[in-house]
Amino acid sequence: MNARSLPRFSGAAILALAAFIAALPSNLLSQTPQTPALTVLSKDGRRPLPLVIVSDQEFVALEDLAAAFQLAVHEEALGALTVSYKGKTIVLTPDQTLASVSGRLISLPAPPTRSGRRWVVPVEFISRALAPIYDSRLDLRKPSRLLIVGDLRVPRIAVRYDPLGTAGRLTIDATPRAATSVAQDAQRLVVKVDADALDLSSALPTPSDQSLIQSVRVVDTTTLAVELGPRFGAFRAASQPVDTTLRTIIDITAAQTTEQPAPPAAPPVTPAPELPSAFLPPTSPLRTIAIDPGHGGEDEGAKGGGGAKEKDLTLSVSRRVKATIEGRLGIRVILTRDDDRNVPIDDRTAIANNNKAELFISFHANGSMRPSTSGATIFSAVFDGAARAAAIAGGGERVPTFGGGLRDIELVRWDLAQTRHVDQSNAFAALIEQQFNGRIPLAKRPSDVAPLRVLESANMPAVLIEMGYLTNPAQEKLLVSDVFQNAVVQSVYDAVIRFRDALAAGGTR
Numbered sequence: 001m002n003a004r005s006l007p008r009f010s011g012a013a014i015l016a017l018a019a020f021i022a023a024l025p026s027n028l029l030s031q032t033p034q035t036p037a038l039t040v041l042s043k044d045g046r047r048p049l050p051l052v053i054v055s056d057q058e059f060v061a062l063e064d065l066a067a068a069f070q071l072a073v074h075e076e077a078l079g080a081l082t083v084s085y086k087g088k089t090i091v092l093t094p095d096q097t098l099a100s101v102s103g104r105l106i107s108l109p110a111p112p113t114r115s116g117r118r119w120v121v122p123v124e125f126i127s128r129a130l131a132p133i134y135d136s137r138l139d140l141r142k143p144s145r146l147l148i149v150g151d152l153r154v155p156r157i158a159v160r161y162d163p164l165g166t167a168g169r170l171t172i173d174a175t176p177r178a179a180t181s182v183a184q185d186a187q188r189l190v191v192k193v194d195a196d197a198l199d200l201s202s203a204l205p206t207p208s209d210q211s212l213i214q215s216v217r218v219v220d221t222t223t224l225a226v227e228l229g230p231r232f233g234a235f236r237a238a239s240q241p242v243d244t245t246l247r248t249i250i251d252i253t254a255a256q257t258t259e260q261p262a263p264p265a266a267p268p269v270t271p272a273p274e275l276p277s278a279f280l281p282p283t284s285p286l287r288t289i290a291i292d293p294g295h296g297g298e299d300e301g302a303k304g305g306g307g308a309k310e311k312d313l314t315l316s317v318s319r320r321v322k323a324t325i326e327g328r329l330g331i332r333v334i335l336t337r338d339d340d341r342n343v344p345i346d347d348r349t350a351i352a353n354n355n356k357a358e359l360f361i362s363f364h365a366n367g368s369m370r371p372s373t374s375g376a377t378i379f380s381a382v383f384d385g386a387a388r389a390a391a392i393a394g395g396g397e398r399v400p401t402f403g404g405g406l407r408d409i410e411l412v413r414w415d416l417a418q419t420r421h422v423d424q425s426n427a428f429a430a431l432i433e434q435q436f437n438g439r440i441p442l443a444k445r446p447s448d449v450a451p452l453r454v455l456e457s458a459n460m461p462a463v464l465i466e467m468g469y470l471t472n473p474a475q476e477k478l479l480v481s482d483v484f485q486n487a488v489v490q491s492v493y494d495a496v497i498r499f500r501d502a503l504a505a506g507g508t509r
């Protein structure tokens, strides 16, 4: 890391901000109530970067970014805006959401726009356009309005309090993992987190019964305090990693009553309430996932004007998904093909069924006669006769046959394996849409149902993802880019985690 590249903030500004932040309620630490702002955290301290709200979306002024990150902004003839940093260039076009970052296309949730005399860009500009060319790591935490510059350790902290009869349990999750220590200091427990700062985007708990603990509050940038109540007796703390989180459990028990002093001969009585274990053995409800790269071999699928082939795109994304999920979650991922060959549709689901996969994801890219059609769609199977008839009648762009290749949609008997998994398939499709939102351009109707044969014989929750339209020139460029494919992978990864957690909680059964 090059320390010189970090933005410099004046000491006076940091002190003023620190004083201002100290006056705020703890759960608003990362926000400013009057003027919305991102809090920029770097090794030099904190400073605000003002936000401009346009139609409920958060924008930042290019000139503010230029000042904070030593960028040069130029308005070119013909209206283009260039943002340069150390010989690397971002080209923006007013009214266009696509931007070029060192020659690579990225998409923004909204185009650059004027606010008064200033050009403003969506905050995602920081993570999608600036981060790839910047010397230091830029980590935009949009929900908590934090922008972390450089390799600072800023774990997300979530604190929960559960009353358990006469006892209580505090659960403190630090993600990514950060060691915590808990010590009693008079009428409080001091919780120190080994980090540079804390990301407290969720509210700290205030128990309704305050006899054991009264509140949890922020003491300084890396310390929380648990204010103890009048009935507090003792505590016991333990930490354990749970996936990428370090979970610290603080069990709190009430003091013994002294109304009836025990006879001297009696053994000491320690309250030992039955506490549910927070450290259940890691039996994941998701052990195997089948990923299906659509098409292959002589079946090339849809083709773009620039030469991109659906079969190559689906294999590239599928391999990335496999590497990421296996590497980070330890879930086995089966590919229905791992090279350029055609696998019959029924064989694809047979591979998933035979390997007892608990989730099936088929990747495709779409084609349309209309070059302007764009966006991703997540399909799950449909079995209702009327809906199926409607899907066929309304067919058109749902049948990705443009550019050759097999039809994806073939009618099948409706009493096949998928029927019993339809609710979970729809739930998983909704999770994917949620994760795509803001990262991947979506079709007008992002979640849809269709009688897709590759899904209907799958004996597990199953979805088919059409990532976008290769017949749209701008989409073709986007779909073949690393940035886009990695965004698909990250979205699917995040959706899989949520699906797994919902399964573990019995939520989608």
Ligand SMILES: [Zn+2]
Pocket (backbone or CB within 6 Å): 294, 295, 301, 302, 310, 363, 364, 365, 400, 408
């Ligand atoms: Zn396809």
